[in-house]
Amino acid sequence: MTEGDRLDVQPVRGMRDYVGVEGAHLLSLLAVFWEQVALFGYTPCLTPLLEEAGVFFRSLGESSDVISKEMYTLLDRGGDPLVLRPEGTAGIVRALLSNRLHQDMPAHLAYAGPMFRYERPQKGRLRQFHQVGVEHFGDASPEADVESLLLSWRFLTAVGIAGDSCLQINTLGDPESRAAFRQCLIDHLTPVAHTLSADSQRRLHTNPLRILDSKDLADHQALIGVPSLQDFLTPSARDHFDRVCAGLKALGMPFEINPRIVRGLDYYVHTTFEWVHGGLGAQGTVLAGGRYDGLVRTMGGPDLAGVGWAAGLERLMLATFPPAPSPPCVVVMPEDEAPPFGAHQLADAFRHVGISAMVWAEGSMKKRMKKAAQRGIPHVVFVGQAPEHTGTVRLKIMATGQQYTLSPAQAVTVLTGGAL
């Protein structure tokens, strides 16, 4: 690179860095997630960011927005089409089959990581974003839906936003119920098709259920008088949904039935749900999921039931506070001529008892102390001559300015709260 030939130092549009407190915020949400899913007996299933394109084309449905508009597709050097994963479930089903986990049901799998969708970037909507998610395979009973929903509630409660969010649930029924309703929707909307938004006109014959979830006012108008999917449920589909609702009530989980919750991907049947946060406007859905009983078979596996959800971490970050920044508890500063290895040994003695410690060797003592004050470092230890020679170090408590001359072992004892 020549001078003037500058590297563009901005990240790709719609993708971002998570620096310092923001990185800590993201990681703290991940920690809450892994803690909660472990309590429910889920095991991690971490899959590659790139999958063969077929994994998504087969599973998501060709008419879904994700497939038709949002995927990052690329050809590898061998000419094979690959996709940067836009969501987690399809890759998890692929992994279930690749690892023959389907032979040992039930399986409870949890994942976390970046997802990629080519959408218009805005608040709460990025091109690289992060999801956490869970999938429960091999249990078609309403109890599995209830347990998955309970986990979503526990997770949002632990994150601190369940009280500001509303759980909306719906049922799409079994494939039979869904097909009957789909036809009714087409029959109802075809005569007024010219009044629909462009997106909905396109969806009318590919994915008409999705029109229910349109935000366009003209579409709302056209939908007036459309019967509810509830009217098309087969008795067994109705029974499934009733039992899910009864299970939630028994647990004291607040929820609303919202017939518009249809979800964007083709693979959902029966229960679908979204947790919507009140303070995030149009990007208020923080967690969404449902039942996808046909998906494993569609992807070439056995006929296995599945239910799960995914939550968007960037939206959770907008709705929660980051953890307080935590500077290291102690910075060890070798004095000018001191051999630094004594400082490293001392810092490591702190770490050994769980106290975070760093060594700052560079720059004048004045500069280092100014930086320590700026960063809110609570303790500084000065190491003069190697402590094995002098036998002592100086500990400064930054809040009071008090200094103590101590042996290295005594300094460790003081910072662990012990008496001398």
Ligand code: ATP
């Ligand atoms: P939306 O209707 O907001 O586009 P979606 O139906 O496409 O959402 P899902 O595929 O169900 O979303 O993904 C689950 C969750 O992941 C969403 O509820 C949201 O919290 C988050 N999410 C989805 N797309 C994005 C994005 N582009 N940027 C940030 N978070 C996202």
Ligand code: MG
């Ligand atoms: Mg979307």
